[in-house]
Amino acid sequence: MLSSSSESLPKNCCYILTIIVSLCAADFRTKNEEDVFNAKMVYLARQVAQDYMSDRLRCIVVVSDEGLLEDFTGYNDTTVLRVLFNGSRDECDPTMHKYILQAFYHKCTRYIVQISKPTCFFPAWFLARNGSTYEKHNPRVLFLPVKPHATVYGEEVLAMNQTNISHDILIAETSPQTPIGAIAMPKEIDPNRPVTLYTNNFWQYVGEPGRIGRIYLDEWSWELGFKNGVDLYPDKVRDLRGKVLRLSAFPYLPYGNNEPMDGSEARILLEFCVVYNCTVVDVDDGHLWGEIYPENGTGVGEAGTIYMELSDFGVGANYLWLEFWPYLEFSNCYLYGALTVMVPRPELLSGLLTPFLPFPLSLWLVIVMCVVVSAVGLHWVTEATIKFAPHFLDEIYKNHKFITYTDSMIRSIGMLVLQQPQRLVTGSPVRHLFTAFEFTYLVITSAYAAELYDFLTIPRTTKPINSVFDLAESNLIWMTDHEVWVFGILHAEDPSIRKAASNFRALPTPELIKLGESNHPYGLGIERMAGGHYTELPYITDKFIEKSRVMRDNYYVSPLVVNMQKGSPYANRLNDIIGRMENGGLYYAWEADCVRKYLNYTKQLDMQWSTRPIKYPPKVLNVADLEGAFLLYFIGTALAVGLFFLEIYFKKGLKLKNSFLNPTPKWFDEYLLGQSGSHD
Structure with missing residues (x-):
């Protein structure tokens, strides 16, 4: 038995050794095959980068697993930012967005991604985008497989909602044995080209029924190159193929309206869709301009729906509001909008105030001080004369003037209205001081009489509110239906402007109508458009217009913009439309046409005429x-x-x-x- 065991031992050792050698050879072949494949992917990445990522910034971000794309050096003077993926096939790297954020700071818009879990890229990119306050861009991305026989991953990546943000996504996959579901997929795959290239279906939103996420473009091999030689990053915005774009608009005429879809700003998007072959649908949750809650990633109204990617554009007299700037993208500016206030009309002053109108309060106080000083001075000089010039004593006692403070005060008031004493002690110091005061009172009385003549000839009114400084001085409470009306002046340093902002109230429309038509004076916010028209808001009623006028000056002026998602793929094309619109003068024509179609022109004229100064007859x-x-x-x-x-x-x-x-x-x-x- 022992002998038998000894003879079988060499045979077992040889068998185990053969297995080990076979495994080592297989592992060597696998590693060698992966190294060759990685070298091919580097070559493909360099070729795509040279042909399609050579923008003026010359900056490319490489996101890869450890050991991949290490030999990628870009081309010419291209800057390469490397982001190492520390995740796995099952988990994402929770810190990757912090490194992608550096791409925003360096203004890098091109990305090459080769990671074991490619679905981690876009969530990390969105976190970096939201963390960047000022830098915004639309990404152009190339995804590469990590292994020669990697499973199909493109459909999973392109099924993510985040991919709606970009029309420049290129997926490189190892070619399947049989054609799989993709738009324009050929019936046969070239076996000599192991890599198939797809782009994203940008013309349909992720989640639409029947949507196929991938569009076949080309096939590639290291030796043969591209099969079809097509544009790997076609401009999908040039022809949107009837894509439905979501416009956040609310009834704010003449800027925009949702039933029907029209307005001077809404027509910008309607014209956009005429040029680029799309349609527009309205998104309105009833919260007007809305608010954004970045702490939980939600929002309401126009700004909130765009922030949550429920709409693509937003119109409605959008100003350059700092509150929305970190979370949205603004289009190029066009013309301007101006905010002002409808304030109470000046009222004719009552006749009870006529005697006091010629002089302001400060001058009245000076006059009172003059009367007091003259009374005290005349009395003191009289007493000093009695004490130091006794030869005037008998005459002062007989004259009986300025002997007491009461007598001095009454006679000073009489001097103010030119009622001088009939006789003074000749040669006494009192007479000289009296003459000086008499001259002063003569000047005051003459000026008062001249001003009084003016006030009795021309009707006088209360001080009109013509500027934001007058608004602050009047301490008038003014109101609108949303807080955006004071976004532009909340951070002002001028104390008068800050006071005016503190008197602002945002109330529901029914309450605004009630307060506006009440007998108590209130102001209501209104917008003056570039063409001279005014927005017609529900709380600006005919009754309120009758007793109000539009403030002459604007308290805030800003260029107008269209709000978009941060990094919107439509930004460049929309800016082209805005430029053409301004060059052609279309906006003024659209504004006037929408005012005629949708607004009460009589009310428009009443508001325009209210700014004119009222001329009263003598x-x-x-x-x-x-x-x-x-x-x-x-x-x-x-x-x-x-x-x-x-x-x-x-x-x-x-x-x-x-x-x-x-x-x-x-x-x-x-x-x-x-x-x-x-x-x-």
């Missing part, structure tokens, strides 16, 4: 114009009578010898009593 004086003067007269008379009876009450009713209203000081009364005693 006034014909009546009692109402002198209400203030009569009021002052009656108040003065009433005070005089009241004080007279009060004096009697203190003198007789309370049996006081001297009332507290006695304007003369005690020493002066004693002086007078002494003089009368000497006469007796």
Whole structure:
């Protein structure tokens, strides 16, 4: 038994050794075959890059597994950014988007991808796109297989919603033994060309019924090159083949409307589809311009539906709003839109204010100070004269002027209306000071009379609100139906503009109508278009127009843009249409036509005429114009009578010898009593 076992041992060892040698040879052949295949893929990538990725930026991003495309060096002075894929066939690399983000910073728009899980690329690219605030582009991508006998992966990649963003996706797969489902797929595959090239079906959205994601283009081999020699990146936007484009538009005439689809801005997209063979459908969720919630990737309204890729374009007087800039792409600017406010009309001033209108409040305060200073000064000079110039004592006592503060104040007020005392002490210092004050009051009174004549001749109104500074000064509450009306001034540094923005309110339309038609003064936002027309909003009613006027100045002006998805494939073609539209002057014609078709032209004229200054004819004086003067007269008379009876009450009713209203000081009364005693 032992002998038998010893004889069989060499045979078993030889058998195991043969297996090991066979495996090593197979592994060597496999590695050699993979190395050759990788070299071929590098050659294919270099050929495609040279023919189709030679843009002016000369920058290509290579995303690959470790060991792949290491020999790819680009061409000429091309910059190659390398992103190493650290995932596997089952898991994506969670950090790949951070490295792709560098491509945005370097303005690289071309990508060559050779990774074991190619479906990881577009999700990572979208994360990088959303993380880039300013740089935006539409990617041109080449996908390469990682192994010579790789399974078909193109259909899985092109079934992702993210591929809707690009019309330049090229898939290279190892050729199947039999033709598989693809548009324009030939009946037979050339066995001498092991690589088949497909592009994405850009003319249908991912998820549409009956959609086939791949379109056959060509076949390739290292030795024979391309079979058909077709354009591997055809311009699919030049002819969209009836593709349905989604336009986010809401009723905001004359800019846009969804039933029917029309408007001065909507016609830009309608013209786009005439040129590039597509159709437009409306997307409207009822949230107007909307909002974007980047923390959870959602949004509402025009901006939100574009952000969530539920629509391709958005129109509706879109300004260059910083709030939307990081999440959307703006088209080229065209013409402009201007925001202003309909404010209360100036009202004729009441006759009660007529005596006070000639001078502003600041000048009235100066005049009051002059009266006080003159009263105090005349009294102090009188006392100083009595003290330091006693030879004037008898004459001052006999003259009986400026002896007390009360007497000085009353006489100063009289001087203000040119009622000077009849006689002053000749040669006394009081007379010189009095002359100086008298000259000052003469100038004041003459100026007042001249201004009063003006106010009694030309009707005067409350101060009109003509600018954002007047709006802030008036402290008027003004309102619209959405916060975008103040996006342009929220970040202003001017305190007046910031105050005007703080008085803004965004309310539902029914409440705006109710407040606008109430008796309380409110302002309502309105937009002035480039052609001089105004947007007609539901809350701008006829009743509100009757008592309001359009503010003369705009509080914010901005060029208009069409909103698009970030990195939109239609951006360049749409910008061409916008340029042609501006050169041909079409926008002004579209604006005027939409105003005539959809708006109330009588209301348009009312709003335009409201900006004109009101010219009143010369006034014909009546009692109402002198209400203030009569009021002052009656108040003065009433005070005089009241004080007279009060004096009697203190003198007789309370049996006081001297009332507290006695304007003369005690020493002066004693002086007078002494003089009368000497006469007796």
